Amino acid sequence: MADVLIPAVTMVARMPSLMDCAPILPVPVAEISGEASVGAEEAPLILAGVLLSLIVIYLASKVGGEFCARINLPPVLGELVGGVAVGVSALHLLIFPEAGAVETTPSLLVSFLGATTGAGLETAIAVSQTYSEVISILAELGVVILLFEIGLESDLQELIRVGPQAVIVAIVGVVAPFLSGTLGLIYLFHMTAIPAIFAGAALTATSIGITAKVLAELQQLSSEEGQIIIGAAVLDDVLGIIVLAVVASLAKTGEVEISNIVYLVLSSVIFLVGSIVLGRFFSPYFVALVDKLQTRGDLLLSSLIFVFFLSYIATAIHLEAILGAFTAGLVLAETDKHKGLEEQVIPLADTFVPIFFVCVGAKTDVSVLNPLVPENREGLVIAAFLIIVAIIGKVITGFTILGQPEINRLAIGVGMIPRGEVGLVFAGVGSASGALSRPLEAAIIVMVILTTFLAPPMLRVVFQSSDSGEPALNAEVASATVEDVDT
């Protein structure tokens, strides 16, 4: 699950402000939503805000990524840290109104925008909602393109071959952390059932985006371990949607809607299997059609139509857009166009994907990690417990694979550790439902931050120990392939 759902949650709190206004409004709601309030001089200002945000995002991603590459850490970690540096936790440059920041002080970027364009602070604040929304959507398109690229570099045959192992890894990786987390909170921390179940649910997530990116950087995406991790992470994404639906309805109504679960399970299976089967059937016609095209962007745009089509269907049936993008990548990887397509997707991914990672970092409030603040301490104790469960609960998954003595079981388990944006969604939904106490909510966020930020370097270490130092070299080869074009 991408961070699509995060605004969904935090938005709720601000709904009344509009409702106060709505009853006396003579115009339909659609009129005052969107940018209807943005007047004449403000239209170019939205573009200016988007440009400024992109400059900040790219600078943060490059500075962070290059720094991490130099100290032998995965560049994506640097992008996340770069995001934290420019986001709500530190420099306050990139603030998303969803995070509730507009109510207090405007971001530095908004002030800068207002001052440099001469539009004034108030006008800049008025457009900040709109351009932040544009950046959020660009970030979501970023993770869609990332998963498309991952799918394109994956091997469907290999994925089917490792399917049974991936299923075991995914299921153990959901059940083990959920049970140990929930029961531990109930028996060790004497919590009631609902908040404990929420925290347990947050432990089940796997951030496919972060893991896949690190695997790609280590050139381990097409290894057997890599394909098991990707397969399991995709299944975890589906399981995560189902767990979230169950927990959310449990918190809301106190009971579980069976029909909803059955619908989600069925629709995911039908979608994944159906689009792969249909996709493989139609892909020869797709290739034949692309061969007939004469104008620029023939292959790339035709492929993007297919990617966005499957992403849309996935969103429409309440799954995630990234599932559709990944499946589209898998299908197109099977065609003989995949090599040329991969080359063209690289610049697109380079442009869009950093937006996603920097935004994830920018939206993460790391102030809950500060032990000097007294109210953080109770949360940090719970967090310590959650982190242990989060790591052990996923690490053991690799050891559930029977046979295959040569496989790197530790790497598979470690690959499932990062909770990323998915874990934040659980924290957000829990917080909105009122089920979570303040310390427990902080503990979940701390767990998500640490698993997300620790997993990339851990993953590098466990792959390095098995390949005796080679992956680090491979990672530079990976970035060198892009540079070859320049020279």
Added chain:
Amino acid sequence: MADVLIPAVTMVARMPSLMDCAPILPVPVAEISGEASVGAEEAPLILAGVLLSLIVIYLASKVGGEFCARINLPPVLGELVGGVAVGVSALHLLIFPEAGAVETTPSLLVSFLGATTGAGLETAIAVSQTYSEVISILAELGVVILLFEIGLESDLQELIRVGPQAVIVAIVGVVAPFLSGTLGLIYLFHMTAIPAIFAGAALTATSIGITAKVLAELQQLSSEEGQIIIGAAVLDDVLGIIVLAVVASLAKTGEVEISNIVYLVLSSVIFLVGSIVLGRFFSPYFVALVDKLQTRGDLLLSSLIFVFFLSYIATAIHLEAILGAFTAGLVLAETDKHKGLEEQVIPLADTFVPIFFVCVGAKTDVSVLNPLVPENREGLVIAAFLIIVAIIGKVITGFTILGQPEINRLAIGVGMIPRGEVGLVFAGVGSASGALSRPLEAAIIVMVILTTFLAPPMLRVVFQSSDSGEPALNAEVASATVEDVDT
């Protein structure tokens, strides 16, 4: 000038609806603008709307572009026509709330979105403003990237060499249509001064986007004629901003603000000359920095930071973002990285640029062209006059170049004909100021549509006649270079 300004105008009419609400609101305006009204379930819906719009845009651009390529017309014309087909004039799939469509009936795409996602029509309408705004920004980024690509493929030395000719072409191309249009309307059609001046001003515009794209398709961008056209079109863009400022203040206050004109002239000259001089000075350091980077996207992202930086400055000083992007392209074209960069920009341009052209088409209401509607007829008569002036006024510019008998003077003049989105901005500003009568406004729009849609095929003919049929072949070579990568 890009279509950045179009919403600026049509927005004004809807401002009161918000104002009605504002005084009794306990929250700041920023609260109810943006997507604050978009509740919990609607967040993934925005992404779904963007995906759906992109599918429609890409389908329209490919179907239109391929069709035109087959009947030997420039593909970009097909993208415009494809946009008209899916836009406000025909299929009503891609509607921009700025065009005032939300008030009447929701677009087909919005209905489809509401039905397929199960969100319902009202929810879909509520998010349509936001996702349309995202598409508008993507279109603007599209023209930014197009002008960056054009700048990258231009030759600064050649541009400086043809500079004097370009200046003459630009100035004659502004003065001739303005004077003949304004005086013609006053003396032949007995109009008052202000509306006649508005219509005359609309005749001065040149759409650099459309002309540059056609030149690139004809492989004439680096020819002497091509460089004169590009140079003159860039100057026209600056002149257009100045003319618009003059006309708008004339319509509003009845007098011309000299200080504003001086500011615009000075800031354009300082910006263009300053960024090229400083850019050339700093570009060796830029290249050295890029050479030191190790992570993916090193060259592309560093370049985009530079492009967006100059675009931002241009916007901030009230010029156009595309001027900054073009200048950035010119500067980077001088470095030894330009070959590798061009290759990486192609997929990015292929993804973004069609959004711009399809959106220009989608926003154009061609119903004013229908002579069967009685109220269109008066406008069509004025339009016939304006079109003649529009074509002759620009075609003569090529013949003002002294010496150089071998140059294709007709091609230069024809290259300046398309008014594109810039002409629509004039119509929009005029319409908002209340200075234009309904027939005159319709006439300006008809003039813009026809010059925009006729110029690409005319340009192909005039270049073809001089090169005896070769350019058509070249255009296919141009698209083949992209395809080479696939095989």
